[in-house]
Amino acid sequence: MSDIVITEFMDDTPVADLRARHSVCFDPGLVDDRKALLEAVAPAVAIIVRNRTQVDAELLDAAPALRVVGRLGVGLDNIDLDACQRRGIRVLPATGANDVAVAEYVICAALMLRRAAYTASAQVAAGAWPRAELIGHEVAGHTLGLVGFGGIARRVAVRAAALGMTIVAHDPMLAADDPCWAAHAVTPVSFDDLLAEADVISLHVPLVETTRHLIDEHAIGRMKSTAVVINSARGGVIDDAALAAALRTGRIAGAAIDVFEDEPLPADSVYGGFDNVLLTPHIAGVTVQANQRVSRVTVDNVLGALDEVRP
Structure with missing residues (x-):
């Protein structure tokens, strides 16, 4: 007892x-x-x-x-x-x-997805040399969009700024004149504008009714075709079927997903078979x-x- x-x-x-x-x-x-x-x-x-x-x-x-x-x-x-x-x-x-752990996860995922050079280990070991296929993008000079601007997102912003990124964020809970925006050199924008402007979109919101499937087919349709999405927040914030369809058709360039509506994923998950998707088992906030x-x-x-x- x-x-x-x-x-x-x-x-x-x-x-x-x-x-x-x-x-x-x-x-x-x-x-x-x-x-x-x-x-x-x-x-x-x-x-x-x-x-x-x-x-x-x-x-x-x-x-x-x-x-x-x-x-x-x-x-x-x-x-x-x-x-x-x-x-x-x-x-x-x-x-x-665990703010630092999640922030580092987001930055690492952004670098890996944008550069697109980290998926060829087996090919290179086998003697292939796919240089042309692995030419990706830098993050410097590009835009990070943070959906939610709480403690973790602010730590991401500090690290992204050090890499030379422009940072925009959407958080309806923060007034446009809140001093935290200027303190982190982040521009507050509408959700639609963030989707349209960002090269990297990182989610930092809780799962409530207003955020469930926030990233759905409509939201994805507003994104750049070269954009990547990172979700270290909560699984239900993304409509998995819509995101998988967009990845499959090349509507967006990639995704890193750490959290899912159903954990663990079923064996026939919609995320199976992609080489532009990083999947991790709800581990973004867990380091030693x-x-x-x-x-x-x-x-x-x-x-x-x-x-x-x-x-």
């Missing part, structure tokens, strides 16, 4: 701080064993999850003593926030802890260093919140 249940992987070191003050069940296998998960959370006052554990009505009903949900990351679409609020349960994301930071911030958040709710 444990006070705190950890359902997915995290750095081991901060867990010792939890164990010094609480009984802890640290079992990353719980995310794939729903029955065991529901049994484990029955006495819990806190749970720590990543993005795969569904903190829904069923789990909350199974955990009547629950007071805190620690999120190893920032996305909250796997957590029923309304139900948690009704029950007085605090939901605490590790805001900012980011995992350490996220784990530390989450443990500190949970311990602080539990101290506040103690009688």
Whole structure:
């Protein structure tokens, strides 16, 4: 019987701080064993999850003593926030802890997709020499479009500026005269203008009703044929079928996709068979260093919140 249940992987070191003050069940296998998960959370006052554990009505009903949900990351679409609020349960994301990891992922993907020179290892090793086919574009002097301009997007902007890119962004939550635009040398634009101007489009929005399938057939139709799309935000922000069709017909030049509506992808995924697509398993925000930071911030958040709710 444990006070705190950890359902997915995290750095081991901060867990010792939890164990010094609480009984802890640290079992990353719980995310794939729903029955065991529901049994484990029955006495819990806190749970720590990543993005795969569904903190829904069923789990909350199974955990009547629950007071805190620690999120190893920032996305909250796997957590029923309304139900948690009704029950007085605090939901605490590790805001900012993996920003650098995601920003570096975006910049790396932008360079790889624009240059288009990194897909021929097997051919070169076999004696082929496809130089003409692998002549791509530089990022310097071209435009990066950031959809959403929160903490991660701002870190991307700093790195893109250092590479000589022009940066535009669309974020309806920020006023046009917000000082953050000038501070990062970023021009605020409408969504349609961003789609039309950007050579690299990177998504940095949460998954809510207004952003679901934000990148659909209509949006893709506004993009340059040489544009590339990077999604390290949430899978449902892109209409996968529409993007795959655009990639297949050459309507856009490439994509890097780290997050998907269904994870893992099915064996017959629409993204199979492309040589201009980079697919990664929801790993943009997870490096050794980011995992350490996220784990530390989450443990500190949970311990602080539990101290506040103690009688």
